[in-house]
Amino acid sequence: MLLDSTAYALTHRIAVEQSRGRAPSMAGAVLRGREVVWSGARGEVDGAPPTDDTQYRIGSITKTVVAVLVLRLRDEGRLDLDDRLGDHLADTPVPDATIAQLLAHSSGLPAETAPPWWERSDGAVRPDLASLVAEPPLRAPGRRHHYSNVGFALLGALVGQLRGHDWFTAASSEVFTPLGMTRTTYAPTAPHAHGWAVHPWADLLHPEPAHDAGLMAPAGQLWSTTTDLARFGDLLLHGDDRVLPAATVEEMRRPSAPSEAGDPDHAQGLGVQLLRHGGRALAGHTGSMPGFVATLWVDPAEDLAAVAVANATSGPAIGTCVAELLGLVAEREPRLPEPWRPAVVNEQVRALLGPWYWGAAPIAVRLEGSDRLTVGGLGGRARASRFRPGPDGTWVGLDGYYAGETLRAVRGADGSLSHLDLGSFVFTREPYAPGEVIPGGVPDDGWR
Known part of the structure; x- marks a missing residue:
């Protein structure tokens, strides 16, 4: 466990963000050494403080779950990341984008669907994949990074096509069950927070709807708890041979596309966002849906994962808050290096x-x-x-x-x-050693 002073600093950081961001409630957790070493919450859900078991909608962290499913298919030999989407999904409206480009948001697809706003409308208004793409790609695939919710909707359809059942069924059996994420669901189950919009000029609330996003669900549908998200953070740190091996998780965390604005502190991996904060390299994902914001960051160098969730459409600086939770632990209780031991070398x-x-x-x-x-x-x-x-x-x-x-x-x-x-x-073994292995030769009289 953490020192009492560190635990207080983490609780204080959550308390400050919940108050400053005017969120009805906020909860967080930190994982180190494969165990949750701190959790805390502020505010109320149904008249009581939220707990580690209170569900919140996690928005685009859903995308990282979908990316895990796609990479499992790759590791099984069912697809290659350089394959065209159209090679596996016959009815896709964008057949030429590769699977890697979709994972890294460099497919050229627009960010959103045609109206109405998909996050606040019933998914039934988009009955097929063609209805997801409002306009042709903004640019040729692979040219630049441009975040696309639509791209991950198509990846979710790809998972469903190759698995023979929907992406959430695949996520439940292939990810959530092995990792013990028993409280990560498609729709909310009690106890759960309700989504609220906070008035910008007064301390007033407005309830937000929580529609089934339908075909857009792979972009941001899931509900989860801080405990379950910490377990998922452990996967993003260490891998798990039941889900994704460590080598594939490390591949996810490598940069695959720069940020849209060329910001050197932000980049995109395969289904994960990359952030440099306070000199540390973080990976994970932010998330938002009407009524909710969430973030999960992992710090592999410090063996740390941190998560925070809140039930407000906007207000809390959730991504920065979670990065600072990691920083508080790393600075106050830096990770001890592994003991040096001699190796057996042939x-x-x-x-x-x-x-x-x-x-x-x-x-x-x-x-x-x-x-x-x-x-x-x-x-x-x-x-x-x-x-x-x-x-x-x-x-x-x-x-x-x-x-x-x-x-x-x-x-x-x-x-x-x-x-x-x-x-x-x-x-x-010598500078420009004599012999025939270096093109151009070496003068007979050598160095002079």
Whole structure:
């Protein structure tokens, strides 16, 4: 658990936001080490303070659930992220957008449907997929980021097509049940908060409707609790082999598209939003529907997840509040590093380590644990990337300039290690080492 002083600071932050944002109620939770270490709430729901079991509508956090379902299909080999949507969904009005583009909001689709406003109207007014697209794509797919609720409605239809049942049924059996998210539902079940609009110039309330969004539901239909959202945050931190492995979750958290405005602090992963706040890299999603706002952020470096929900259409700065909940814990109780322990390393891997040279530039090859190489310049003067073991003794780049590239250890006729080849970059043990492995040759009299 957290220190009492940290817990008070978190409660104070929620209290300030509920009061300043004029939300009828607000609740939050923080998860660390796979356990909820703090929860708190302010305001009232039906005359009593909300609890960890009180449902709120979570809006676009629904999109991240849908993204998990799509990536499960990819991991099963049912689709590829570079596939055109039309390859799998025959009646889609936008067949050329790829699945990856839809996940990253770079498909060119508009943000919203045609009138009436889908969030405040019954989904029955849009009976088929064609009725979701008000106009042709704003631009060619893949050109730029533009947030699209319509795109995730189409992804939900894709899940339904490939699973043979609707996306929510898939989410219930494939995500919520394995993770123990028993209070995440399509429609509200008691106890739940009621959605309110707060008058901008007076402390007055107006009830908001909660219609079934129909085909638009994958963009923002779900109801959940802080406890369930913390469990989902644990998935976004660590993965879960019953739902999505850690490697796929890490893929979701990588940038896939910049923000619409080119803001360096915001980017888009695969179904998750990315935020830099206070020097920390966060991933997750904000959410809003009439009467509700919600946010879930995770901080992988600190093994933290935080969530907050409120029942007001607008007012609370929910995204910033949740980022600051994470910051309070990270600053007051920074994560302890894992204890260092020696690793078991075979001789072939050990032979790769140490200084190499790309031409005259020094390159360091280091081993992290027993199965990750870091290849980069000494003193930060050159590109650096991490590598995982690949087939046949090769290594595959995980990030940076060499992401996806293959590192090979090249041996001479006698079996001795000659040089490293990385996408035709040749690394030798000496600067421009004599021999035939570097194009252009070396003068006979060497360095002078």
